[in-house]
Amino acid sequence: MSEKKNLAHVVDPLGIRLVAVDPSGSGNVFGAQPLNLQFGEEFEITPELLDRNRDRLGRTWLELDEAGQTDAFGSVRFRRGPATPDVAARVRELRREALLERRRDLIAGSTAARRADAATGYLAQLDAELAALDAEGQNS
Numbered sequence: 493m494s495e496k497k498n499l500a501h502v503v504d505p506l507g508i509r510l511v512a513v514d515p516s517g518s519g520n521v522f523g524a525q526p527l528n529l530q531f532g533e534e535f536e537i538t539p540e541l542l543d544r545n546r547d548r549l550g551r552t553w554l555e556l557d558e559a560g561q562t563d564a565f566g567s568v569r570f571r572r573g574p575a576t577p578d579v580a581a582r583v584r585e586l587r588r589e590a591l592l593e594r595r596r597d598l599i600a601g602s603t604a605a606r607r608a609d610a611a612t613g614y615l616a617q618l619d620a621e622l623a624a625l626d627a628e629g630q631n632s
Contacts, residue, residue: 497536498536498537498538498572499534499535499536499537499572499573499574500534500535500536500537500570500571500572500573501532501533501534501535501570501571501573501574501575501576501579502529502530502531502532502533502535502569502570503531503532503568503569503570503571503579504531504567504568504569504570505531505586506531507528507529507530507531507533508528508529508569508570509526509527509528509529510526510527510529510535510541510544510545510554511526511527511544511545512525512526512527512541512544531579531582531583531586532575532579532580532582532583533575534574534575535570537554541554542554542555553565553569554570557572558571581629584625584628584629587625588622588625588626588629591618591621591622591625592622594618595615595618595619595622598614598615598618599615
């Protein structure tokens with residue numbers, strides 16, 4: 493497996509959206525699919541990715557450093573290099589908050605929601621995911 497040379501990771505809490513390279517390799521712009529990246533996710537900045545994300549003037553925000561991103565967007569959207577441990581901890585924290593919110597919604601939900609949980613075991617699944625996430629946080 494080749495090593496990724498121009499690695500970056502997403503630091504925008506809302507994630508970022510890129511125009512991905514056309515999987516068919518035809519060069520057809522209409523064949524390109526969007527690439528949605530979440531907070532903490534790593535991606536490689538390739539020449540193809542840069543070309544796909546250029547505007548009519550030939551500029552792309554993927555070439556901006558952190559100061560340039562702040563000037564253009566008011567915040568940093570991605571950083572060069574692999575994701576750091578603090579990013580992984582923040583991703584765990586956000587996942588935990590989302591799981592707890594889903595759990596609260598299910599418990600406070602309607603009778604139909606509780607019946608659906610009884611049939612599917614969704615609450616037990618949420619509790620298992622929370623326990624695994626907490627164990628992962630203690631091990632890191």
